[in-house]
Amino acid sequence: MLLSARAVEKSFETADGSHPVLRGVSLELAAGRTLALTGESGSGKSTLLHLLAGLDTPDGGTIEIEGQDIAHLDDAGRAALRRSRVGLIFQQFNLIPSLSVADNLTFHARLAGREVEGVADLAARLGLGDHLHRFPEQLSGGQQQRVAIGRTVLARPALVLADEPTGNLDEATGDATIDLLRGLASETGAGLLMVTHSDRLAAMLDARLHLRAGQLA
Numbered sequence: 001m002l003l004s005a006r007a008v009e010k011s012f013e014t015a016d017g018s019h020p021v022l023r024g025v026s027l028e029l030a031a032g033r034t035l036a037l038t039g040e041s042g043s044g045k046s047t048l049l050h051l052l053a054g055l056d057t058p059d060g061g062t063i064e065i066e067g068q069d070i071a072h073l074d075d076a077g078r079a080a081l082r083r084s085r086v087g088l089i090f091q092q093f094n095l096i097p098s099l100s101v102a103d104n105l106t107f108h109a110r111l112a113g114r115e116v117e118g119v120a121d122l123a124a125r126l127g128l129g130d131h132l133h134r135f136p137e138q139l140s141g142g143q144q145q146r147v148a149i150g151r152t153v154l155a156r157p158a159l160v161l162a163d164e165p166t167g168n169l170d171e172a173t174g175d176a177t178i179d180l181l182r183g184l185a186s187e188t189g190a191g192l193l194m195v196t197h198s199d200r201l202a203a204m205l206d207a208r209l210h211l212r213a214g215q216l217a
Contacts, residue, residue: 002066002191003029003052003159009060010047021047023214024061031158034185034192036202039211045195046163048211052193053088053161054078065159084112087157087190089165093144095136095151102132104147108155116154125180126150127173142168149177153184160184162194166201178204 010022021044029035039045050056052063054070055078063070065085070078082088087108095104105123106116123129126146136144145168152160160181166174178194178201185192194205202208210217 001028001064002031002033003027003193004064005048005052005061006063007061008048008051008058008063010044010051010056010058021214022051022058025211025214025216026061027209027216029159029191029193031191032185032189033207034182034194034205036205036208037193037195037211038197038199038202038208043211044214045211049161049163049193049195053086054081083108085158087152087155087160089149089152089160089162091164091167093136093148095144095147097136099135100132101128101134101136101139101147104136105132105150105154108151112155112157114155119154122150122153125176142170142173145169146173146177149180153180156184156188156190158190160190160192160194162192164195164197166196166198174201175204 006026008022008025011018011020025048037045051058057071065081070081073081096107099107102119105119109116120129123132126149128143128146128150131139131143149165166177169177181192184190196202
């Protein structure tokens with residue numbers, strides 16, 4: 001199993017005391033499969049995604065990626081895992097302002113030691129073919145989102161964790177982006193877990209889980 005989470009718990013401290021956000025969440029994702037995670041705002045979707053990415057640690061339960069319990073890794077170990085095996089697409093684009101679109105697209109692949117291929121073809125599929133020499137500040141929000149998605153695809157990770165990856169895109173471009181991510185899963189055996197508010201986009205993936213008040217419904 002590529003990704004396995006068992007009985008994951010997470011609470012945050014507030015002025016009123018401890019506030020539970022995730023209550024015993026368990027899920028699995030096999031290599032080459034795609035999974036949509038839906039739920040209302042505040043249901044814990046983004047918190048769960050951050051835990052699965054090793055950006056935070058759970059209060060209870062286990063999270064394994066390719067059989068490795070990431071809670072047992074130190075910060076450097078989790079960073080190395082993200083660099084080599086996990087691709088993240090968050091609502092914050094995190095592009096490097098001083099790099100061109102072309103260099104931003106290839107940055108993670110080079111960091112992971114991957115051979116970079118098909119940059120021009122991927123840029124064309126993302127509608128960025130004429131923007132490879134531009135810089136992030138010269139792009140719209142939607143174009144920056146497409147660069148962030150393309151950067152992840154080029155790095156060919158084993159697991160892609162995406163938080164509303166089409167949120168800044170029009171419907172047609174969003175659908176093409178989902179097709180691109182599904183193609184990555186099919187062609188490379190990567191797993192995709194995508195947080196979305198859209199029932200229509202969720203229906204495009206292999207399976208769907210719904211999070212309600214910190215529990216899977």
